[in-house]
Amino acid sequence: QQQVKQSPQSLIVQKGGISIINCAYENTAFDYFPWYQQFPGKGPALLIAIRPDVSEKKEGRFTISFNKSAKQFSLHIMDSQPGDSATYFCAASKVGNEKLTFGTGTRLTIIP
Amino acid sequence: DTAVSQTPKYLVTQMGNDKSIKCEQNLGHDTMYWYKQDSKKFLKIMFSYNNKELIINETVPNRFSPKSPDKAHLNLHINSLELGDSAVYFCASSQEIGGGRTDTQYFGPGTRLTVL
Numbered sequence: 001q002q003q004v005k006q007s008p009q010s011l012i013v014q015k016g017g018i019s020i021i022n023c024a025y026e027n028t029a030f031d032y033f034p035w036y037q038q039f040p041g042k043g044p045a046l047l048i049a050i051r052p053d054v055s056e057k058k059e060g061r062f063t064i065s066f067n068k069s070a071k072q073f074s075l076h077i078m079d080s081q082p083g084d085s086a087t088y089f090c091a092a093s094k095v096g097n098e099k100l101t102f103g104t105g106t107r108l109t110i111i112p
Numbered sequence: 113d114t115a116v117s118q119t120p121k122y123l124v125t126q127m128g129n130d131k132s133i134k135c136e137q138n139l140g141h142d143t144m145y146w147y148k149q150d151s152k153k154f155l156k157i158m159f160s161y162n163n164k165e166l167i168i169n170e171t172v173p174n175r176f177s178p179k180s181p182d183k184a185h186l187n188l189h190i191n192s193l194e195l196g197d198s199a200v201y202f203c204a205s206s207q208e209i210g211g212g213r214t215d216t217q218y219f220g221p222g223t224r225l226t227v228l
Contacts, residue, residue, distance in 0.1 A: 034216070043116070043202050043219030044155070087153060098143055098206065099168050100217060102155040 003027055004092050006103025013110055019077040021106045023090035026071065030092040034100070035064065035075045038087045047088070048075070080110045115139050116220035118203050124226045125193055133188045133223045135203030143167070144186035145204040145217065146178060155202070161186050162208070190225075198227045 006023045013019045023033075034049035050057045050064040050073065057064045063076040077084055090103040116137045125131055137144060145168075146158040160168035164180040175191040190197060203220040 036219075038153075041221075043204075043221050045219065046216045049216070089155060098145070098160050098162075098217075099157050099170075101157075105153045105155075107153075 003101045004090060004103045006090050006106060008106060009104070010107040011109070013080045013108065015080060015082060015110055015112050017080050017110075019080045019084065019108055019110070020074055021088055021090070021108070022072065022074045023092075023103050024070075024072045025092050027092070027094065027101075028071070029094040030101075032093045033064070033066065033073050034091050035062075036089045036091060036102075038089065038105075044089060077108075080108075082110045082112065084108060085110050116203055116205055116218050118201075118220040118223050120223060121221065122224050122226075124228065126228055127193055127195060129193050130189070130191045131193060131225070132190070133201055133203075133225070135186050135188070135220060137184055137203075137205040137218070137220075139205055139207070139218060141205040141207045141218075142183050143206045143208060144180065144183075145206075146186065146188050147202040147204060147219075149200040149202060149222070151199070159186075159188075193225075193227045195227050198225055200224050 004025050035047045036044035037047045038044040048059050048062045052068050061078045066073045088106045091100045093100050119134045143162045145160045149155050158172045159178045161180045177189045180186045200222045202222045204217045206217045207215045209215045
């Protein structure tokens with residue numbers, strides 16, 4: 001049972017472009033939605049996170065857009081750089097439960 | 113100054129063997145986790161410990177047994193290793209921030225287990 005669905009599986013974006021990764025969830029009890037970035041051979045690291053009381057959160061070039069009614073959230077990377085090439089995971093969890101349910105990951109490649 | 117460390121980084125072993133992976137965090141967190149990442153990069157939680165007490169135990173075979181000697185350490189022992197156990201295992205930790213919530217989960221570098 002895949003509670004958090006992520007797309008696309010892989011994405012190639014030109015340097016300077018906008019990278020967009022989408023996630024959809026099923027469990028309406030989820031109330032915390034982080035995005036993790038993972039480089040090859042490394043563990044995932046928190047990039048940015050949002051709670052459902054806001055529809056958007058921006059940190060530098062990274063923005064999360066959240067649509068509670070559609071149960072969807074997305075990561076936008078503006079001015080994408082080769083150093084952004086990594087695998088990105090969306091995740092979700094609910095209050096009182098530390099368990100993070102991860103999406104299936106998106107392999108992002110930024111080409112010059 | 114590694115926040116979450118794991119040993120070993122690579123582990124190659126034969127089917128049927130018993131092995132352990134060690135995890136230590138120096139962040140002062142009181143919650144620790146084990147995740148499994150399969151060959152398709154899918155990340156799934158296995159266990160969660162809070163102050164040495166088991167909180168989450170997903171549908172993991174009994175061959176997997178976590179042990180927490182203190183709140184800074186969470187080791188994973190695997191008995192009778194099978195081919196399907198081959199994966200990357202990540203340890204993580206987080207801090208309770210009240211209201212039933214925990215803060216950011218910090219992941220270790222991973223242990224790549226290969227069962228031959």
